[in-house]
Amino acid sequence: MKIYTKTGDSGDTSLLGGKRVSKSHLRIDAYGTVDELNAFLGLLKDQPVNQNRADFLKAIQDRLFTIGATLATQEDSKQVKKPDLEASDVLSLELEIDQMESSLEPLKNFILPGGHTSVSFAHLARTVCRRAERRVIELHTETPVDNLILQYLNRLSDYLFVLGRMMAKELKIQETIWAPRN
Incomplete structure (x- = not known):
């Protein structure tokens, strides 16, 4: 499979199902943010x-790929085969x-993000997750x-927040409490 097709050179792309849309389309932004x-x-x-x-x-990465595929599929396409997200996937995050x-x-x-590079990565992932959710x-x-x-x-953004806290604990990093000015 060739990685470049040149079909998007004019600023549009295909959804799963064949429909062409602008690369700036909200659907592309949504699944692109999930990819990020x-x-x-x-x-x-x-x-x-x-x-x-x-x-x-x-x-979780597998589930995000499933979400991306779902978002990349045109609304009326029934013939596209893709895995489904299940309620048990949400439950596993909660557990x-x-x-x-x-x-x-x-x-x-x-708490303020930071204290260790690894913990900061968790907070970056959390904020990107929130943006994906908004899109x-x-x-x-x-x-x-x-x-x-x-x-x-x-639920994933909640998981990533708690994961950042857990990572800080395991790394013996003191969480920085936000202290607003009076």
Whole structure:
């Protein structure tokens, strides 16, 4: 398979199903942001502190690829075969959040991202996840998007926040509490 096709040289691209749209189309922005998030998940997975979570992070990457494929499929296309997101995917994030939170100090203040490069990567992934969620919600105002995708992205950003906290704990990094000026 050739990596370049030259079919997008004029600024448009094909959705799964064949429909051509502008590369600036909201649907392209939505699944492109999910792709960006997936790249950050790869970076997180590669951090030594996440060695024991690598399989779970890879599973999240798989789910993000599924979401991207769903978002890249034109609305009326029934013939495109792709994997589906399942309610159990959201539940698995919730279970991981609960497990990590059980060993963390309860959060009483806002915390600032940082303290260690690996922790900062988790916060970057969280913010990209929130942007992906906003793009998908915006797309949902134009054309229906499976509610499970919205739930998954929302829960994933929560997971990434808690993961950042857990990584800080494991790395013995003190969280920086946000102290607003009086």
